[in-house]
Amino acid sequence: MVSDSQSDEPVLEVGEFYQLLIAHLESGFGRRRPHWVRGEIAKVYEKGHVYVDLVDAGSASSDTKRPVLNAHCWATPWAPLKRKLAAEGVSLKPGMLVSFYGYVDVYAPQGKIGFSITDIDVEGLLGDVARRRQELIARLMSEGLLERNKSATLSPVPLSVGLVASPGTEGFSDFTGQLLSSKFSFDVVLVKTLVQGEQAPDQIAKAVAILDHHGVDVICLVRGGGSKGDLASFDDERVARAIARSTTPVFTGIGHTGDESVADLVAHTRAITPTKLGEELVAIVATWYESNLRYPAQRIIAMTEDVLDEAAGYLAERRRTMIFAVRDRLRAEERHLISTRERLVIQGRHLVASATQMLASSRQLISAYDPVRRLAQGWSIVTDENGAVVKSLRDVQVGHDVHVLLSDGLFDAQVKEKKGTPS
Amino acid sequence: MSDVKDWNDAAGELNAIVASFDEGEVSVDDLFAKLERATTIIEALEARLAATKAKVEELTPRIAQIADDE
Numbered sequence: 001m002v003s004d005s006q007s008d009e010p011v012l013e014v015g016e017f018y019q020l021l022i023a024h025l026e027s028g029f030g031r032r033r034p035h036w037v038r039g040e041i042a043k044v045y046e047k048g049h050v051y052v053d054l055v056d057a058g059s060a061s062s063d064t065k066r067p068v069l070n071a072h073c074w075a076t077p078w079a080p081l082k083r084k085l086a087a088e089g090v091s092l093k094p095g096m097l098v099s100f101y102g103y104v105d106v107y108a109p110q111g112k113i114g115f116s117i118t119d120i121d122v123e124g125l126l127g128d129v130a131r132r133r134q135e136l137i138a139r140l141m142s143e144g145l146l147e148r149n150k151s152a153t154l155s156p157v158p159l160s161v162g163l164v165a166s167p168g169t170e171g172f173s174d175f176t177g178q179l180l181s182s183k184f185s186f187d188v189v190l191v192k193t194l195v196q197g198e199q200a201p202d203q204i205a206k207a208v209a210i211l212d213h214h215g216v217d218v219i220c221l222v223r224g225g226g227s228k229g230d231l232a233s234f235d236d237e238r239v240a241r242a243i244a245r246s247t248t249p250v251f252t253g254i255g256h257t258g259d260e261s262v263a264d265l266v267a268h269t270r271a272i273t274p275t276k277l278g279e280e281l282v283a284i285v286a287t288w289y290e291s292n293l294r295y296p297a298q299r300i301i302a303m304t305e306d307v308l309d310e311a312a313g314y315l316a317e318r319r320r321t322m323i324f325a326v327r328d329r330l331r332a333e334e335r336h337l338i339s340t341r342e343r344l345v346i347q348g349r350h351l352v353a354s355a356t357q358m359l360a361s362s363r364q365l366i367s368a369y370d371p372v373r374r375l376a377q378g379w380s381i382v383t384d385e386n387g388a389v390v391k392s393l394r395d396v397q398v399g400h401d402v403h404v405l406l407s408d409g410l411f412d413a414q415v416k417e418k419k420g421t422p423s
Numbered sequence: 424m425s426d427v428k429d430w431n432d433a434a435g436e437l438n439a440i441v442a443s444f445d446e447g448e449v450s451v452d453d454l455f456a457k458l459e460r461a462t463t464i465i466e467a468l469e470a471r472l473a474a475t476k477a478k479v480e481e482l483t484p485r486i487a488q489i490a491d492d493e
Contacts, residue, residue, distance in 0.1 A: 183492070296492035304479055310432075315465055316435050322461045325444035326454060332450050355466050 018108040025113075025138035029104045034394055037115060039069060039101040044092045048075045050082075052117070071100055073117035081120055088122060089228025089235070090129050091198070097128045122325070136237050136262060149268045152249040155217040156288045160280060161188045162219040162248070164204055165193045171224030171274040175253060178278025184285045189216055194233075195223040201236035208242040218249050221263060222274045225256040234261035240246065241266055253277025375407035393422040416421030427467035437464045 011019060023270045029035065039054035042061065054069040055061075073081065085091060092098065099121035105114050140146050161179070165172040169189065179186040179403050191207035194200040204221065211219045221243075223231065233239060234254050240262045243250045249268035253276060254261050264270040271277035367373065371381060382390040398415050427433045443449050449457055449459045 185442050293489050294492055297486045301483060301486060301490055304483075306474055308472065308479065311475075315469055315472065318441065318461070319465050322444075322458065322465070325441060326458050329444060329449055329451075329454055403460070414477075 015108070019104060019112075022106050025104050025106065032103045033100050034103050036099050036101055036119060036121070037069060038073075038097070041092055041094050041096045041098055042068065043250075043417075044094060046078075047093075049073065050078050050092070052092060052100075053059040054098075054100070054115075070114040071102065071113055071116055071117050072105075073102075076119050081117075082187045084122055085125070085229045086230075087122065087128055087233040088129075089230070090122070090125055091232070096125065096132070099124050103122065105408065133235055133262065136235075136240065137265060138239055139151040140244065140262070140266060145241065146266055148244045148252050149246055152247055152268055154249045154268065154284075156292075157285055158217035158249075158323070159184060159186050159285060160215075161186050162214060162216035163188050163190045163222060164193055164207040164219065165190065167192055169195065169224055169250040169254070171195070171222045174224065175220065175222045175274040175278045178275060178282055182282040184282065184289070185279075186285075196226065196230045196233055201238045204233060205238040205242035208239070208246055212246040212248045216248060217252055218268075219246060220277060220281070221250060221252045221254060221267070222277065223254045224274055225398035231255045231261060234263040236262075238262050239287060242340055251277055251281065372407065375405065378407075392422060393418045427464055430471065431466065433464050434469055437461055437468075440464075 037054065038057075040057040040059070042055045043051075043053040045051045050073045051387075052071045052073075054071050055066055056142065059066040078104070100115065100117045101119035101121070102115050102117040106112070107114060115283075117234070155304035162309055163172075163175070165175065174190065189211065191210055193203035193207045195204070208219055208221070221234070221239075223234065231254060234252070241265045243263055250263070251269045251271065252264050252267040253271040253274040254264060256273065271280050371379075375381070381403065381404075382396075384390055384396060385401055385403075387403075388395070390402060396402060396415050396418070398418060400415050402413050402415060403410050404413055428436070440457050443457065
């Protein structure tokens, strides 16, 4: 230490100045005595160690006089903290409200008075993450983006599948395994992406956009189970907006049963796991196949059999009907002929009987006039010389010979006299 | 057989013949002619049905692959 000749004030070397400063700080804060400091992350940079510029929450970045705390966390304490954050799906990002636990740290080589972080209020940070997630969901809702992709028309047979996934991962295998083991020929267009880490959201968002322009039937976002940190990419606003903007239906199969990402909320259809997503896609195609191919095929077979059976039955019935109709008709004619014949016989008999009776009557009548009978009664028949019957006085002349026929013979006589008046 | 029309027309003619028998309109003189015509139609339709069945049996296994697909 030297004295200033003008003011007699001691003049400090730089190192001395820092020693004095550190001494004052340590007397005020205590040596490495930890404190909680809360603020909003303005900048964050990680390279082994992590460096964070912390400002008062809500302060404007344009305010050049706003206080900034240069906080850092050395690699050794940072590694477990990072793992802890990652397990909860959190990484430090600008805009986050965070409480750091640490102590005042002066780094003379760079002339910095900073804050060395030893712990982070993860619970508080999670609350902030949840708040920001809710804010994102509210924004998406207010912009109508939560429902937009749900209104995209899904092909009834989504066989052309755009897949956003990381090949070789369990989720990828689970999903594609379902498609491959189905009986349907899915055409999968894969756009490889990271599915976790800082670069993943951007890659996923771009992949969705690429596949949307590719003309696939459906875009599937697939990621197997993992920590919240592993799945954080699917809570990213870029991914959510890419899904919402897509005119192609986006299906998600992300994480475990209980996970629900913002991507799930925005997507057209959400399956709880990649396996379930594959099953669901297969089920959609199977449903179409069942109702549009298999069932109609069964109906066609059944109806064809019905038509053929009905036609065969119809012909058999017509054949029987014709046989019976003709037989009946012939029998009817036969019966008619028999009946006619019988009627004719009966009528003939009647005719003969009538004739017989008539003849008998005639015979009786005629017999009454039988000359023999008359002769027997004493009547005689006189004939002239020519044999003609003498019926009138005019038939004979006096002196003519006549023959008189009696019942037992005849005798000749001569007309002696005619008496009476000729008729 | 060649003058037998399509199935529905032929079936209509056959039905008309049967109806004429049912209604007693067939004289003995017409009976044979109508029976002969009916027989011609039935045989033609049976032949057509048999040919259709043969084609159906040929096609059924192909469509059955879809129908029986589980």
